[in-house]
Amino acid sequence: MIVLDASVILKWIFRDEDGEEKAKLYRESHVSGKEIIAVPDLLFFEIANVLATKTRLSQKDATEAFSLLWHFDFELFNFGLEEFLHAIVLSRRHKITLYDASYIELAQRLKCRFVTADRKFHEKIRSLGGVLLL
Numbered sequence: 001m002i003v004l005d006a007s008v009i010l011k012w013i014f015r016d017e018d019g020e021e022k023a024k025l026y027r028e029s030h031v032s033g034k035e036i037i038a039v040p041d042l043l044f045f046e047i048a049n050v051l052a053t054k055t056r057l058s059q060k061d062a063t064e065a066f067s068l069l070w071h072f073d074f075e076l077f078n079f080g081l082e083e084f085l086h087a088i089v090l091s092r093r094h095k096i097t098l099y100d101a102s103y104i105e106l107a108q109r110l111k112c113r114f115v116t117a118d119r120k121f122h123e124k125i126r127s128l129g130g131v132l133l134l
Helices: 006-012 020-031 042-053 059-070 081-094 098-110 119-128
Strands: 002-004 037-040 075-077 113-116 131-133
Touching (some): 002 098, 006 113, 037 042, 042 098, 098 113
Parallel strands (some): 002 113
8 A cells, every 4th residue: 555645646647847758657556456545535636637727638628537536445544632742743744734744644544655846845745754846
């Protein structure tokens, strides 16, 4: 099992980005059944926001891309009080958003690796262990 954040999964949609090929290896590993991808339910809000506000994709292409991601067989996790409290601590300690901290919290709970494509974010959290930069 592995936790991927939106910065990695968005590379499955957008072409000609750094790390696109590595990101697609995670996708193929998941589709083939070799790797389970775990995500917080927040992932879909982040993906939808990018597709709605930060892309040149047509509305049709954006909604089709979201629909395709929606149907991936991710292990989807909702946070309870304890997870939110730990995410708040991580956020404050590492000076990161709560959204980013939620991915770390999930990976720590599941005792698995976490992958991000966001270099600035990775710099802030690389000391945690189990955190990989795409």
